[in-house]
Amino acid sequence: MKIVSSQSDLKNNLSLxxxxxxxxxxxxxxxxxxxxxxxxxxxxSMTAFDGSMGIKTSFNAExxxxxxxxLPAKLFNDIVARLPEMxxxxxVAEEENNFIATISSTSGEFRLAGIDAEEFPELPQVKGEQVxxxxxAIVNEGLGGCLFAASTExxxxxxxxxxxxxxxxxxxxxxxxxxxxxTDSHRLAVVATDLNQEDIESESVVSLPDFAVTIPAKxxxxxxxxxxxxxxxxxxxxxxxxxxxxxELGDRLLTSAKIPGDYxxxxxxxxxxxxxxxxxxxxxxxxxxxxxxxxxxKNNLVKFSLSNDLGELTVSxxxxxxxxxxxxxxAEIMGEDIEIAFNIKYLMDGLKALPTAEIxxxxxxxxxxxxxxxxxxxxxxxxxxxxxxxx
Amino acid sequence: MKIVSSQSDLKNNLSLxxxxxxxxxxxxxxxxxxxxxxxxxxxxSMTAFDGSMGIKTSFNAExxxxxxxxLPAKLFNDIVARLPEMxxxxxVAEEENNFIATISSTSGEFRLAGIDAEEFPELPQVKGEQVxxxxxAIVNEGLGGCLFAASTExxxxxxxxxxxxxxxxxxxxxxxxxxxxxTDSHRLAVVATDLNQEDIESESVVSLPDFAVTIPAKxxxxxxxxxxxxxxxxxxxxxxxxxxxxxELGDRLLTSAKIPGDYxxxxxxxxxxxxxxxxxxxxxxxxxxxxxxxxxxKNNLVKFSLSNDLGELTVSxxxxxxxxxxxxxxAEIMGEDIEIAFNIKYLMDGLKALPTAEIxxxxxxxxxxxxxxxxxxxxxxxxxxxxxxxx
Numbered sequence: 001m002k003i004v005s006s007q008s009d010l011k012n013n014l015s016l017x018x019x020x021x022x023x024x025x026x027x028x029x030x031x032x033x034x035x036x037x038x039x040x041x042x043x044x045s046m047t048a049f050d051g052s053m054g055i056k057t058s059f060n061a062e063x064x065x066x067x068x069x070x071l072p073a074k075l076f077n078d079i080v081a082r083l084p085e086m087x088x089x090x091x092v093a094e095e096e097n098n099f100i101a102t103i104s105s106t107s108g109e110f111r112l113a114g115i116d117a118e119e120f121p122e123l124p125q126v127k128g129e130q131v132x133x134x135x136x137a138i139v140n141e142g143l144g145g146c147l148f149a150a151s152t153e154x155x156x157x158x159x160x161x162x163x164x165x166x167x168x169x170x171x172x173x174x175x176x177x178x179x180x181x182x183t184d185s186h187r188l189a190v191v192a193t194d195l196n197q198e199d200i201e202s203e204s205v206v207s208l209p210d211f212a213v214t215i216p217a218k219x220x221x222x223x224x225x226x227x228x229x230x231x232x233x234x235x236x237x238x239x240x241x242x243x244x245x246x247x248e249l250g251d252r253l254l255t256s257a258k259i260p261g262d263y264x265x266x267x268x269x270x271x272x273x274x275x276x277x278x279x280x281x282x283x284x285x286x287x288x289x290x291x292x293x294x295x296x297x298k299n300n301l302v303k304f305s306l307s308n309d310l311g312e313l314t315v316s317x318x319x320x321x322x323x324x325x326x327x328x329x330x331a332e333i334m335g336e337d338i339e340i341a342f343n344i345k346y347l348m349d350g351l352k353a354l355p356t357a358e359i360x361x362x363x364x365x366x367x368x369x370x371x372x373x374x375x376x377x378x379x380x381x382x383x384x385x386x387x388x389x390x391x
Numbered sequence: 392m393k394i395v396s397s398q399s400d401l402k403n404n405l406s407l408x409x410x411x412x413x414x415x416x417x418x419x420x421x422x423x424x425x426x427x428x429x430x431x432x433x434x435x436s437m438t439a440f441d442g443s444m445g446i447k448t449s450f451n452a453e454x455x456x457x458x459x460x461x462l463p464a465k466l467f468n469d470i471v472a473r474l475p476e477m478x479x480x481x482x483v484a485e486e487e488n489n490f491i492a493t494i495s496s497t498s499g500e501f502r503l504a505g506i507d508a509e510e511f512p513e514l515p516q517v518k519g520e521q522v523x524x525x526x527x528a529i530v531n532e533g534l535g536g537c538l539f540a541a542s543t544e545x546x547x548x549x550x551x552x553x554x555x556x557x558x559x560x561x562x563x564x565x566x567x568x569x570x571x572x573x574t575d576s577h578r579l580a581v582v583a584t585d586l587n588q589e590d591i592e593s594e595s596v597v598s599l600p601d602f603a604v605t606i607p608a609k610x611x612x613x614x615x616x617x618x619x620x621x622x623x624x625x626x627x628x629x630x631x632x633x634x635x636x637x638x639e640l641g642d643r644l645l646t647s648a649k650i651p652g653d654y655x656x657x658x659x660x661x662x663x664x665x666x667x668x669x670x671x672x673x674x675x676x677x678x679x680x681x682x683x684x685x686x687x688x689k690n691n692l693v694k695f696s697l698s699n700d701l702g703e704l705t706v707s708x709x710x711x712x713x714x715x716x717x718x719x720x721x722a723e724i725m726g727e728d729i730e731i732a733f734n735i736k737y738l739m740d741g742l743k744a745l746p747t748a749e750i751x752x753x754x755x756x757x758x759x760x761x762x763x764x765x766x767x768x769x770x771x772x773x774x775x776x777x778x779x780x781x782x
Contacts, residue, residue: 072713075685075686075713075714078685079682079685079716082681082682082685083682084678100714107679107682107718107719107720108679108682108683108705108716108717108718108719109716109717110682110685110686110714110715110716110717111714111715111716112713112714113712113713113714287475288498288499290473291470291473291474291499291501292499294466294469294470294473294501295466295501314499321504322463322466322503322504323466323491323501323502323503323504324501324502325470325499325500325501325502326499326500326501327498327499328498328499329498
């Protein structure tokens with residue numbers, strides 16, 4: 001194998017796939033990146049796989065001699081990242097059982113011990129596939145609005161994922177809504193994206209009226225990264241079977257095992273009627289929370305006091321023996337005055353993800369679920385359970 | 392006490408003095424910042440002290456009512472740093488044994504429990520002082536060129552400091568050189584600054600022919616920070632006695648205990664004659680070292696191979712079973728070819744501190760001390776002991 005590539009192409013692709021390299025590799029070859037070069041297409045591909053999530057990219061390079069090898073991801077990455085922008089030659093001499101790669105540039109060279117490409121497992125393939133194409137905007141909105149609410153505790157299994165499901169509203173077979181949901185059992189974020197937008201080709205989703213899958217949030221965070229520099233009009237091809245889901249964007253591919261098991265029926269947790277409602281400036285509320293958070297470091301508790309008469313929301317935190325904090329901001333309030341408390345971290349997470357300048361808070365009593373949603377635009381619902389106020 | 396100040400004045404002064412707040416405060420009041428407001432001068436001062444190092448700043452503010460209090464440094468800092476740029480009122484109600492401060496702005500307020508200012512110890516004062524004034528440039532050159540080489544191991548006592556001493560070259564009583572030196576016993580950095588510069592007033596140093604003190608590097612790192620935004624023509628007033636050294640720059644004051652004990656006679660370690668010499672581009676050598684460092688992660692060993700014929704320096708690292716790295720760069724070499732090895736971290740530290748585009752390396756044999764120095768400009772000497780090459 002012998003290829004010549006720009007430092008930036010090597011670096012960008014390597015840093016992208018490296019995200020799928022596990023911190024503890026078992027078998028050892030998974031600590032490596034698979035590099036495959038094809039002479040006919042003049043393309044180089046890189047693949048990494050942690051046993052559940054795999055990332056593969058391919059890019060144009062001068063392939064003088066095709067071939068493949070796997071190289072230690074971290075070392076290879078460290079070397080390439082430190083090299084200046086220049087042409088880099090990567091070669092493996094054609095000898096039997098030679099897995100030493102030479103990385104050379106004008107100023108010098110590195111020799112790295114790799115592992116036979118034959119030992120690298122194949123990425124899981126989708127069998128009897130179901131396929132759809134989704135516009136980037138839908139994926140960005142859906143993930144941006146709910147990924148943060150997934151649980152990070154591995155023991156919570158299905159809650160470490162994001163649940164994707166389609167909904168049919170009309171009489172046709174065609175799905176109208178693609179819903180993204182995540183919850184860690186303390187809070188729930190749901191984004192319903194409209195599939196009946198002009199720029200979605202009807203044939204791409206028509207065959208999927210009833211699909212519902214749960215994908216690890218970890219993999220979807222990488223998907224967010226992969227689509228970050230895509231154009232607004234690009235589309236992601238999504239294919240899946242019972243076990244695996246594959247996302248493709250141009251030369252980039254992400255594969256993930258689905259999380260088996262039933263996802264909670266979250267729809268029934270969301271109240272439909274509310275005794276109170278408040279509209280408030282999102283950034284201003286977020287700034288106020290960041291301020292009082294300084295005094296909420298021990299119990300993470302923030303109290304909301306809604307004053308209908310004053311048209312004012314007061315947020316406050318109390319750290320016994322240390323001090324307390326109080327910030328007020330104007331708010332449009334409907335319903336009777338109330339005091340209600342939350343875990344401040346949950347609130348701040350949600351406020352950061354809500355995409356509009358103003359937001360709506362809907363609630364009933366101090367011990368019942370509260371809904372935060374954007375005012376206009378996206379159909380996003382963020383449910384937070386309040387916390388009992390200690391007096 | 393009641394003062395009104397801009398958020399930025401409070402923030403900048405607080406973050407400066409906070410550096411002297413110890414992580415484990417004993418007595419507890421040292422976890423606080425002392426705030427003193429004087430009505431007549433319309434000035435507010437802040438003081439922090441870790442038992443060895445103290446920082447005091449003062450700034451203009453609207454002092455409506457003079458007074459003093461101490462407040463928890465971290466919390467106060469966190470609050471002020473998060474407030475937007477606006478006027479902030481800090482007040483303590485005039486009641487007996489009331490040590491609760493109110494920090495208020497237009498949007499709300501904080502109440503913080505403080506401790507009586509009476510409990511805050513006075514910063515050590517200099518008795519029967521010796522005084523000199525030093526231009527900022529001399530202090531910056533001296534500290535920048537040697538602070539990195541001081542030991543960070545507390546058990547190394549005198550080596551955790553920077554040694555400052557004056558030297559008389561001529562027949563007068565007047566000191567001609569102020570030398571800054573630091574060593575951790577593996578490497579030694581010495582900067583000799585010329586006191587006979589036009590902009591140093593003769594009377595300021597004339598009385599100090601023989602002074603030699605060792606100041607904790609920790610305090611001098613803060614001094615570096617304090618002088619960072621000073622003008623080139625500013626001067627630092629330095630006063631000291633047997634125990635304490637005080638640095639003053641305008642409204643900022645840093646006090647530090649001296650480190651007792653004899654500093655090593657480092658001058659005799661520096662060879663005067665060399666069999667070999669090399670001149671090389673500093674940044675290029677640093678880049679090459681950063682590259683090969685990837686393969687030197689285990690033993691920190693880098694090998695220099697000097698080739699007089701080729702006019703080339705090759706730096707290389709070898710990580711057994713993993714790979715190796717080699718980078719070459721042009722160098723002006725005098726003397727016979729040689730291979731010599733170093734701790735790569737020590738080299739990189741020194742190269743970052745050397746201030747010129749090209750540097751000189753002077754050496755004798757592979758097991759004798761090597762000197763790195765800037766080519767022109769500052770009189771700086773960086774001595775590194777080589778490491779035995781394992782073959």
